[in-house]
Each structure stands twice: as structure tokens, then as C-alpha cells.
Amino acid sequence: MSTIVPFGPQHPVLPEPIQLRLALDDERIVSVLPVVGYVHRGLEKLAEQKDFVQDSYLVERVCGICSFMHSMSYCMGIEEMMEITVPERANYLRVVWAELHRIHSHLLALGLLADAFGFENLFMQLWRTRERIMDAMEYTTGGRVMLNACCIGGVRRDINDEQKAFVLNQLKEAEAELKRLIPVMTDDYSVKKRLVGIGILDKAAAYAAGAVGPTARGSGHAMDHRTTGYIAYKNLDFEPVVETSCDSYARTLVRCREVYQSIDLVRQALDKMPDTEIKVAYKGKPCGEVAIRCEQPRGEVLYYLKGNGTDHLDRMRVRTPTFANIPALMTMLNGSQLADVGMIVLSVDPCISCTER
Amino acid sequence: MKLFAMFNDIVRNLFRKPATRNYPYEKRPDFPGTRGRLMIDPTNCIYCGICAKKCPSNAITVTRKPDQSWQFDRFRCIVCAACVEACPKKCLRMAPRTEKYPDEE
Ligand code: SF4
Numbered sequence: 492m493s494t495i496v497p498f499g500p501q502h503p504v505l506p507e508p509i510q511l512r513l514a515l516d517d518e519r520i521v522s523v524l525p526v527v528g529y530v531h532r533g534l535e536k537l538a539e540q541k542d543f544v545q546d547s548y549l550v551e552r553v554c555g556i557c558s559f560m561h562s563m564s565y566c567m568g569i570e571e572m573m574e575i576t577v578p579e580r581a582n583y584l585r586v587v588w589a590e591l592h593r594i595h596s597h598l599l600a601l602g603l604l605a606d607a608f609g610f611e612n613l614f615m616q617l618w619r620t621r622e623r624i625m626d627a628m629e630y631t632t633g634g635r636v637m638l639n640a641c642c643i644g645g646v647r648r649d650i651n652d653e654q655k656a657f658v659l660n661q662l663k664e665a666e667a668e669l670k671r672l673i674p675v676m677t678d679d680y681s682v683k684k685r686l687v688g689i690g691i692l693d694k695a696a697a698y699a700a701g702a703v704g705p706t707a708r709g710s711g712h713a714m715d716h717r718t719t720g721y722i723a724y725k726n727l728d729f730e731p732v733v734e735t736s737c738d739s740y741a742r743t744l745v746r747c748r749e750v751y752q753s754i755d756l757v758r759q760a761l762d763k764m765p766d767t768e769i770k771v772a773y774k775g776k777p778c779g780e781v782a783i784r785c786e787q788p789r790g791e792v793l794y795y796l797k798g799n800g801t802d803h804l805d806r807m808r809v810r811t812p813t814f815a816n817i818p819a820l821m822t823m824l825n826g827s828q829l830a831d832v833g834m835i836v837l838s839v840d841p842c843i844s845c846t847e848r
Numbered sequence: 849m850k851l852f853a854m855f856n857d858i859v860r861n862l863f864r865k866p867a868t869r870n871y872p873y874e875k876r877p878d879f880p881g882t883r884g885r886l887m888i889d890p891t892n893c894i895y896c897g898i899c900a901k902k903c904p905s906n907a908i909t910v911t912r913k914p915d916q917s918w919q920f921d922r923f924r925c926i927v928c929a930a931c932v933e934a935c936p937k938k939c940l941r942m943a944p945r946t947e948k949y950p951d952e953e
């Protein structure tokens with residue numbers, strides 16, 4: 492006879508509402524039932540009612556953390572459908588903003604994790620550093636969270652020399668700060684006590700559950716969609732970050748190392764950016780079907796778009812990384828202790844609003 | 849494994865300026881180019897309604913008959929600046945957040 496304990500929808504460690512119905516045998520979890528639907532907004536339906544240019548603003552609102560990457564994926568899909576070739580500079584600018592987003596998303600996730608295991612100081616410090624990245628985004632695009640910088644056929648804003656210097660300076664400062672903070676996250680005694688060996692997802696289980704992003708990479712799969720070289724990634728030099736210890740600590744390490752990787756990628760992209768147009772004009776309406784994938788901070792997102800030659804899309808479907816990670820999360824939770832649930836849930840960096848759209 | 853890994857930072861923070869501001873008395877100025885608030889200069893407006901058509905959140909209503917009017921629901925606006933780019937007469941602009949709307953105190 493097991494006891495059912497509802498974890499969420501309101502819980503101190505959860506930034507967004509999701510409920511996990513945990514069936515407990517004493518303190519051990521025997522089964523998990525996730526209940527979603529608290530923040531469903533019907534964005535997919537709304538996308539069918541707005542025209543396809545307006546949708547590029549709408550899809551940004553799918554997620555408040557990886558907003559730019561959503562509009563980027565959507566625009567890439569429409570561009571593929573309409574056979575638009577994006578200018579090279581726009582591709583590099585997209586990399587810059589996408590990687591800035593990855594840095595701020597990972598710092599947010601690490602900060603929330605620190606907050607959840609009671610390390611308030613580390614949480615505040617990480618978010619202070621994150622503020623530098625937000626400033627860099629605001630200066631270059633005009634928005635802190637909703638960049639609205641991507642449009643069909645390119646990007647809406649360019650980065651001039653002054654802005655470039657500002658971004659590089661903020662990255663330099665942020666890197667110096669992180670060099671002091673990240674070792675705390677990875678070496679501290681109490682942090683390790685909370686993370687090492689908790690929420691094991693072994694390599695085969697990660698594959699079977701269809702895990703994506705840092706969750707898969709923390710379990711030893713070198714799965715990073717950026718390696719396929721979409722936008723300008725083909726011209727940049729990077730290796731997917733992989734950890735093999737398969738626990739919450741491994742997933743945290745992946746994020747810590749990816750922050751440095753993204754800082755490096757932004758620098759490379761700003762450095763190699765060619766001097767071309769940033770936007771091309773296009774004619775016509777999207778017609779046909781396309782599925783497009785992108786690597787977001789939490790993993791791989793899939794956009795399915797179906798156009799019918801009018802202003803309005805027939806169907807837009809988004810499968811976000813957290814949605815793909817929920818089965819993996821259930822695997823991790825089975826057999827673990829009730830007191831570790833918060834850590835395990837945050838170690839996959841759940842973004843519930845994304846999931847429910 | 850370290851026990852007092854954060855200690856250095858704690859000491860540093862004792863002597864650093866606070867990272868926060870004395871908000872609301874002290875506000876951070878916006879960066880140049882920040883999309884803050886939508887403002888219209890009605891002298892040039894030809895009431896063509898292009899901005900209303902482009903707006904993804906239906907925040908703008910333009911009428912020509914019986915009276916010419918341009919209305920803007922600021923609570924619907926998602927500050928995307930699509931209208932600013934679309935306006936043929938360049939009478940819309942994105943002002944900083946500190947600027948007041950005409951009817952504001
Ligand atoms: S697009 Fe410009 S000119 Fe036309 S109605 Fe709007 S503000 Fe006026």
C-alpha cells in the first residue's frame with residue numbers, strides 16, 4: 492500500500508507549475524505520474540489564426556528563457572519552405588543571440604538549482620552575472636527577454652562596433668566572475684552531497700526515454716544538434732560537452748562547461764562575422780510542409796510547420812525539449828528518495844510553459 | 849572537495865558596491881535602442897491602417913470614417929516594433945520606458 496504525495500503545482504523549488512504525483516513506499520518513490528496543463532495558453536491554435544509574419548513574434552512567447560531560439564527555429568522553417576537564403580551575417584548574428592541566450596538560460600538554471608539546495612549566496616551571485624548577459628542582449632536588440640530580433644529572411648538589427656565592444660566586455664567580466672563561481676558549484680562539499688549519485692539516468696535508459704540536451708549529454712550521449720551545422724555553426728569550432736557519471740551532478744557539470752563553450756562561441760561568431768546584408772526581401776506565401784530542429788539550452792526543439800499558400804499556416808506544432816525530457820525525469824525519479832525530488836527535477840531544468848505552449 | 853569555497857567571494861562582497869539600485873528612487877536608464885513604449889507623432893499620420901494590420905496583438909485601431917482616429921491599447925502591446933517598421937510615414941517610434949504617454953501624469 493503506497494502513499495500518494497503531490498509534488499507541486501506550487502512548490503518552492505518549482506519556478507513554474509507542474510504536478511508530480513509521487514507514489515511512495517516509505518520514503519522511496521515507486522511510481523510517478525506527471526500532471527501538466529496548468530499554464531496551457533493555446534499558442535499553437537493562435538498561430539493558425541495570425542498570419543505567418545506575426546507568428547514569428549508569437550512563437551517567441553512560447554518560452555521566456557529561450558525566446559530567441561524559438562523565433563529562430565520558426566523562421567528557419569519558413570525560410571526552408573519558401574526557399575529563402577539568409578545572408579551570412581544574419582546567420583552569425585543569430586548564433587550570437589542564440590548563444591547569449593544559452594548562457595543566460597544555463598546561469599538561470601544553475602542559480603535555481605543553487606536556490607533549491609539552499610545555497611542562496613551562490614544563487615544571487617550567479618544571477619548577478621546573468622544580468623551582464625541580459626544587458627548585452629538589451630543593448631544589441633532592444634529587449635532583455637523578448638529580443639524580437641529574428642525575422643523571416645534574416646535579422647532585424649545589426650551589431651555595430653560599439654555594441655560589439657560592449658558585448659565582448661560584458662563577456663570578459665562575466666567570464667572572470669564565473670571562474671570564481673563555477674568552481675563553487677562543482678567542488679563545494681555540500682553541493683556535491685546534494686547532487687552526486689542522485690537521479691541516476693544511465694546511458695541506455697537515457698536513450699530509451701528519448702532524453703535530449705544536457706540531460707542526454709550528462710548520460711554520455713554526444714547529442715548536440717548544433718554539430719549538424721545549421722545557421723553558422725558549421726563555421727565555428729566547438730565540441731559537444733559530454734559527462735559520463737549519469738547523475739544530477741553530471742547534468743550540472745554539462746551546464747557549467749557549456750556556459751564557457753557558449754562564451755567562446757559568441758566570441759568566435761563576433762570575430763568571424765562577414766560584412767554582408769542582414770536581411771533579404773522575400774515574395775510569396777509559405778506552401779508545403781517542413782520539420783525543423785534546433786538545439787536549445789534544454790535540448791532539441793522540433794518545429795513542424797504546414798503552409799497552404801495563404802497568409803495563415805495550416806498547422807504549427809512545437810515539441811519542446813522539456814516535453815522530451817519528462818519520460819527521462821520519470822525514470823530518474825523511480826527508486827529515488829522523496830527528499831531528492833527537488834534536486835532531480837531541477838537537474839533537467841524543466842521549462843513547463845514551453846512544454847504546454 | 850572544498851568546504852569553504854564561497855568564502856573568498858563573501859569577503860569580496862563585503863567591500864563591493866551593491867549590485868542593486870535603490871529602485872524606485874533610482875532608475876537605470878534604458879540603452880539606446882531599447883524598445884520601451886510606442887509613441888505616435890500624429891502630424892504626419894495618413895491613417896492608412898498599415899500599423900494596425902501588421903500588429904500581432906491587435907493593439908492599434910485606425911479609423912478613417914466618420915472621423916480619422918488612431919487608437920492604441922497599451923495593455924495589449926507586446927512592444928515588438930512591427931508597426932514602427934511598417935509605418936510608411938515614419939510617425940511611430942519606440943521611446944524609452946521613462947518617457948510618459950501624453951495622457952499620463
Ligand atoms: S502606419 Fe503610420 S501613417 Fe499609417 S496609420 Fe499607422 S501610424 Fe498612421
Ligand code: SF4
Binds near residue numbers: 902906907928929930
Ligand atoms: S509594438 Fe508591436 S504589439 Fe505594440 S502596437 Fe506596435 S505592432 Fe502592435
